Amino acid sequence: MIMDELAKLTTAVLASYKYRYISPELVRRIGARELAVRHDFKEAVKATKNKLHQVGGAYFMTRLDYDRALADLRAAAGDEVAWRAACRQVMALHASTRERLSILEEFYAITLADLPPVHTVLDVACGLNALAWLWMPFGAQTRYLACDMYADMMAFVADFMRLAGIAGETAVCDLIGDPPTQPVDLALLLKLLPVLEQVEETAVPRLLDALQARYLLISFPTASLGGRRKGMTASYEAQFWRWAAGRKWQVQRFAFATELAFLVSCAAA
Ligand SMILES: C[S@@+](CC[C@H](N)C(=O)[O-])C[C@H]1O[C@@H](n2cnc3c(N)ncnc32)[C@H](O)[C@@H]1O
Numbered sequence: 001m002i003m004d005e006l007a008k009l010t011t012a013v014l015a016s017y018k019y020r021y022i023s024p025e026l027v028r029r030i031g032a033r034e035l036a037v038r039h040d041f042k043e044a045v046k047a048t049k050n051k052l053h054q055v056g057g058a059y060f061m062t063r064l065d066y067d068r069a070l071a072d073l074r075a076a077a078g079d080e081v082a083w084r085a086a087c088r089q090v091m092a093l094h095a096s097t098r099e100r101l102s103i104l105e106e107f108y109a110i111t112l113a114d115l116p117p118v119h120t121v122l123d124v125a126c127g128l129n130a131l132a133w134l135w136m137p138f139g140a141q142t143r144y145l146a147c148d149m150y151a152d153m154m155a156f157v158a159d160f161m162r163l164a165g166i167a168g169e170t171a172v173c174d175l176i177g178d179p180p181t182q183p184v185d186l187a188l189l190l191k192l193l194p195v196l197e198q199v200e201e202t203a204v205p206r207l208l209d210a211l212q213a214r215y216l217l218i219s220f221p222t223a224s225l226g227g228r229r230k231g232m233t234a235s236y237e238a239q240f241w242r243w244a245a246g247r248k249w250q251v252q253r254f255a256f257a258t259e260l261a262f263l264v265s266c267a268a269a
Helices: 005-015 023-040 040-055 066-076 079-090 094-110 129-134 152-163 191-197 202-212 232-244
Strands: 120-124 143-148 168-172 183-192 212-221 251-255 259-264
Touching: 005 023, 005 040, 005 120, 040 191, 066 152, 079 094, 079 129, 094 129, 094 202, 094 212, 094 259, 129 143, 129 152, 143 152, 143 212, 152 168, 191 202, 191 212, 202 212, 202 232, 212 232, 232 251, 232 259
Parallel strands: 120 143, 120 183, 143 168, 183 212
Antiparallel strands: 212 259, 251 259
16 A cells, blocks of 8 residues: 555654654654745655754753663662652753753742642643652642653653652643543643644634643743843733633733743633
8 A cells, every 4th residue: 555645754754753743744844844835855854853843842952861860760669859850850851941950949839729629630742740759739639730842751751750759640631632632630731832832823712722721820931042132022911912812811921030820720621
């Protein structure tokens, strides 16, 4: 059987080391768009890889060695100071959690201070944020559900959760094609929305419509990955209010040095 262009493109992208653990659904989605606009197979493969790099690969500070990270965490288990240091070390390997390290002591304590007990939290496009569990004001009664587009990262997060004694589960997802719909108390959408918008303009409203959460913690970076700051906070804030328009939300705003956050109380969930 002759493979069609899209299947061929998906296979080609998933064959390269950097992209092999990415949700095949997301590769197909981006690939289909690129094939439609480029008409040249090689160009479409290249553009698909570029887009996947932009939304995921660019955040890795180095090629992650998950076995090594897990071994370091195992060695630190049982000693609270060493454990916190090991968690910080792993978070530093992904640009998004790395940027949060300087505000970690205050970020969750302040933004989530007024919430009633959280029984389920859904970390949407979690990256390595599970490693911040000790800094989140949750307890043994809280279930942590985490998803991201990388299968190897999600396997690591599941191993980490077992080691840390965190109840919950992980999933590999494509948030654009298949946004999560399970009812939860709190959904974390940390530095995610601008990333989704880079792929499809309607992805953010569709995700916000699909989520069934009583509270949302939505955040934005205050500088680009390259360190550029000019006007970013203001433009993300304006963007946030455009997405919020027409929704029955109550919003609290928090400005940190490296992150702008909004705690949203959703009226009907
Ligand atoms: C800026 S990082 C934020 C990570 C984490 N929320 C944090 O704040 O530390 C964006 C994350 O979105 C994930 N991602 C991007 N597009 C996605 C998609 N369509 N489906 C699932 N995950 C996606 C990336 O792999 C990456 O981990």
